[in-house]
Amino acid sequence: MTPHNEALPGDFAETVLIPGDPLRAEWIAATFLEAPRCVNRVRGTFGFTGLYRGKQVSVQATGMGRPSFTIYVHELVAVYGVRTIIRVGSCGALTLGTPLREVFIAESAVMDTDVGASRHVGTPDPDLFRRAVEAATTQSIGFHVGPMVSSDVFYHPEPETRFDLPVSKGITAVDMETANLFALSQSLGFRALSVCTLVDSLVTGEETALSERHELFRGSALVALETARTAG
Numbered sequence: 470m471t472p473h474n475e476a477l478p479g480d481f482a483e484t485v486l487i488p489g490d491p492l493r494a495e496w497i498a499a500t501f502l503e504a505p506r507c508v509n510r511v512r513g514t515f516g517f518t519g520l521y522r523g524k525q526v527s528v529q530a531t532g533m534g535r536p537s538f539t540i541y542v543h544e545l546v547a548v549y550g551v552r553t554i555i556r557v558g559s560c561g562a563l564t565l566g567t568p569l570r571e572v573f574i575a576e577s578a579v580m581d582t583d584v585g586a587s588r589h590v591g592t593p594d595p596d597l598f599r600r601a602v603e604a605a606t607t608q609s610i611g612f613h614v615g616p617m618v619s620s621d622v623f624y625h626p627e628p629e630t631r632f633d634l635p636v637s638k639g640i641t642a643v644d645m646e647t648a649n650l651f652a653l654s655q656s657l658g659f660r661a662l663s664v665c666t667l668v669d670s671l672v673t674g675e676e677t678a679l680s681e682r683h684e685l686f687r688g689s690a691l692v693a694l695e696t697a698r699t700a701g
């Protein structure tokens with residue numbers, strides 16, 4: 470147990486999906502897991518464990534942004550012995566070539582403050598990444614792979630130009646946690662992958678509706694679960 474997680478040793482599977490939104494965690498567990506049980510309710514940041522096609526998998530929400538995210542990921546690895554962590558997140562499109570509602574599998578990620586400094590670019594586990602692409606292809610799920618930028622700032626004073634540099638470097642999507650996930654995978658030693666759904670466009674201003682938000686994650690959740698299942 471920790472101040473943020475009431476799960477007991479052994480409550481979490483070795484593989485954990487980590488959406489930001491606690492209600493997305495609940496939806497994934499209820500929709501895809503057999504016999505899901507809630508293992509954490511602290512702060513309403515739910516965690517669940519159940520079976521996906523015969524494999525034990527957990528889902529633990531992380532909240533929004535690096536400080537909250539880091540607490541959950543650190544504890545999953547250091548306290549609960551988790552070995553594989555897959556983010557099932559939402560992200561924004563930075564180009565017209567990444568249409569809303571499709572899945573975005575990050576092939577790399579860097580913080581917006583570090584764009585251009587190649588030593589700060591993080592990458593997913595190569596085997597998980599390959600399996601995710603294979604799962605999306607096999608399941609006929611519309612997806613893109615590409616470099617991602619993560620930012621601690623959601624509301625920026627210069628929304629029109631803030632991503633000019635990342636876009637000029639070929640970066641196509643933004644979230645707030647993937648770069649941190651890849652950095653933590655190196656420092657803490659676990660396998661990481663980030664599979665997001667494109668929920669809004671910073672180019673056109675188009676947004677998906679909150680009412681469709683859970684269903685929107687069917688594709689990214691399936692890709693994450695199939696990757697978890699086949700990766701062992």
Ligand SMILES: O=P(O)(O)O[C@H]1O[C@H](CO)[C@@H](O)[C@H]1O
Nearest residue numbers: 489490533534558559644645
């Ligand atoms: O929907 P989640 O997974 O929380 O991800 C995205 O949504 C939040 C901002 O709306 C940030 O956490 C961002 O990374």
Ligand SMILES: O=c1cc[nH]c(=O)[nH]1
Nearest residue numbers: 559560561643644645
């Ligand atoms: O972090 C995020 C997620 C979705 N859309 C954004 O603009 N930023």
